[in-house]
Amino acid sequence: MTNIAVVNQIIPFSCVDGPGSRLVIFMQGCNYRCKNCHNPHTIGLCDSCGDCLPSCPTQALSLITSNNKPQVIWNEALCTQCDLCLTVCPKQSSPKTQRYSVEQLLTLIRQQLQFLNGITISGGEASLQLPFIIKLFSAIKADKELAHLTCMLDSNGSLSNSGWQQLLPVLDGAMIDLKSWLQDTHRYITGRDNHRVIDSIEFLASQGKLYEVRLLHIPGVSDFDSEVTAVASQLQALPKKVRIKLNAFQHHGVTGAALNWPICSEAQIKQLATELCQRGVHNIVLPNSYL
Ligand code: SF4
Ligand code: SF4
Known part of the structure; x- marks a missing residue:
């Protein structure tokens, strides 16, 4: 349904989902089944x-x-x-999801316009509703009053290269989650391998559209510490302006087996940051909180 988006939630102002003050639209539905998902009710469709x-x-x-x-x-x-x-809910969904047309979202954006630097589409996995996103971003870019707003996507990186190419003309930047390094670890955490994620990171970087790579450090589960040399080799090759955002795993919102995983302390994040930095990774951004 290109003309209608299934939306879990809209946050009128956020300062952690891209640069400046942003209206964030969380789309419903995800193609990953992350054990550590902190919003598991965004995964399924009602x-x-x-x-x-x-x-x-x-x-x-x-x-x-x-x-x-x-x-x-x-x-x-x-x-x-x-x-x-x-x-x-047995479908990992929510009865509170709502449907929005492009016009309805533009009306919402206009109401907040004086406070906004841009719009971020997140999820769930936002790119599952790609045709709608292209329509929305195109409408923003075509509207004289809104055209200054930056249009960004927060994604798990599973979108194909051809999908990114369709979005690129109306995309100002993307934030991509790299959930672990080794295929086995990535499959264990998300249910899918990470070839597409690495491809997305490299492609967006080559097009100047990669704003941030996000690493969620789960000590003993995600393998960023044990594979730090390989991870650093990938990240240090990115353009210097790309932010490497480290996040610390916490139990907030998590269900199931991941509640038994250890949380990540400030000291553990700083240790990872130091090891990445020693291997040539710059522009590392530490977590906003450890709650
Ligand atoms: S949100 Fe409610 S109605 Fe929808 S799938 Fe879940 S349980 Fe069923
Ligand atoms: S009041 Fe009812 S609809 Fe609202 S969150 Fe609680 S259970 Fe869901």
């Missing part, structure tokens, strides 16, 4: 099964029939944001 209805203590959820199909309806006015519905 099929209006109705299983979450009884969990809602304020009767904010109901089921209607539309075009002979069931459709879950979320009444925002009754919702207390307790998130009980998210915990029972």
Whole structure:
């Protein structure tokens, strides 16, 4: 559905999702199954099964029939944001996802315009809704009032080279997650290998569109410390302006086996930063918090 996006959440102002003050649109749906996902309810698409209805203590959820199909309806006015519905959903989805047209998002952006430097599309995995994103970014670039806003994508890097090429004319920059180095580790954490991620990083860098590479350090699980020489060799070859953002794994929002993984301390992040720096990686950015 090129004209409609399935959106998990919109944050009107963020200063950690790209440069300056940004409106961030979190798309619903992901093609990875990261064990450490801190927003697991952004992974699946709601099929209006109705299983979450009884969990809602304020009767904010109901089921209607539309075009002979069931459709879950979320009444925002009754919702207390307790998130009980998210915990029972068997599809790792949310009954609170909403559908937006390009025009509706442009209206939202115009309402916040005086406070914004740009727009970031995140997820879930944003690039799964690529045709919509191209339409939205094209509309922003074509609008005299909005054209100064930078348009950025926050991605797991799984988009194909041809996908990036379609997006490139309207993309100002991308933030790419590199979740681990070795294929086995990446498959263990995400369910997929990381060839596409490395390809995306190299391609975006070659086009001057790579803003940031993000590494989530999970001591003893992600392998950035044990494979630091190989990781550094990849990262130090990137243009100097590319930010290497280190994040420290915490348990916030995490479910399942990853709750047994150790959290990452400030000392462990600083150790990784030092080792990368000693191997020629610059422009390292440390976490904003360790909570
Ligand atoms: S959010 Fe999950 S449980 Fe609720 S209707 Fe959708 S798929 Fe079913
Ligand atoms: S988050 Fe809202 S819709 Fe979900 S269970 Fe709580 S009150 Fe109901």
